Amino acid sequence: MNRPRPKAKRSRALGIALTPKCVKYFERRPFPPGQHGRRRRSESDYSRRLLEKQRLREQYNIREAQMKRAFAEAVRRDGKTGDNLVSLLERRLDAFVLRAGFARTIYQSRQQVVHRHFLVNGRRVDKPSYRLKPGDVVQVAPGSRDKTPFQLAAAGAWAGSGPLPGYLEAKLPELKARLIAEPPRAQVPVVCDEQLVVEFYSR
Incomplete structure (x- = not known):
């Protein structure tokens, strides 16, 4: 927005x-x-x-x-x-992309989603408001992996702002993350x- x-x-x-x-x-x-x-x-x-x-x-x-x-x-x-x-709100795709360390800001993550850079369970999703369910896997599309922002993400450039929340797991070198459970309020930053x-x- x-x-x-x-x-x-x-x-x-x-x-x-x-x-x-x-x-x-x-x-x-x-x-x-x-x-x-x-x-x-x-x-x-x-x-x-x-x-x-x-x-x-x-x-x-x-x-x-x-x-x-x-x-x-x-x-x-x-x-x-x-x-x-x-x-x-935390289960929105753009919020998940930010928490997983694929983007530096919520504004960047929204733009990345709208530009169709992400797959959810193997399917391309371009709606920032898409709501994830526990078990869903989010990954950068193969054709987008060589782009500079995702190369920086794979190197951990955006993950230094704080520890990874316990309700998700991320494999940054693989540019892949999974929602483990519904986010509890105490863990949402x-x-x-x-x-x-x-x-x-x-x-």
């Missing part, structure tokens, strides 16, 4: 670095953008819930309509709605208080 607003400004507005490149900008100016960004502003309950919802949505780079659909499905599932919501997101949509 393309957004005209610079990612560094969005990072400062949300209070989180959306890309590795944004980290240095965020650390240098860790306050919202604009001439009133340094002022301490009292937050209402609504604004706190809205902020958490926006944080979660931006980290997965999805539209509001997609977020609402995921929340509606999370409500229908057994268990905690917030945990269900994060698990559903997103910055968000999902309970506030639930309260936002339940109001």
Whole structure:
């Protein structure tokens, strides 16, 4: 999903670095953008819930309509709605590509999926919103393996941001990964208080 607003400004507005490149900008100016960004502003309950919802949505780079659909499905599932919501979003193909170390950012992973660089269980998939099931195998298509981003991925260039989550296994030299189980919230590396997101949509 393309957004005209610079990612560094969005990072400062949300209070989180959306890309590795944004980290240095965020650390240098860790306050919202604009001439009133340094002022301490009292937050209402609504604004706190809205902020958490926006944080979660931006980290997965999805539209509001997609977020609402995921929340509606999370409500229908057994268990905690917030945990269900994060698990559903984490099983998106573009999110999986990022976690497995095939891409540096969620924006790059989305572009790679749309450009038909990935196979799921041997079939080419070009929908970032494609939802994986435990046991699904994702691999880079043979014709794409020689491209520079995937050569870097095979060398582990994008895997240094943190440990691999326990719900997937990846063989980077082979450019192949598998979803082992549904992602538990405790292992999903997103910055968000999902309970506030639930309260936002339940109001």
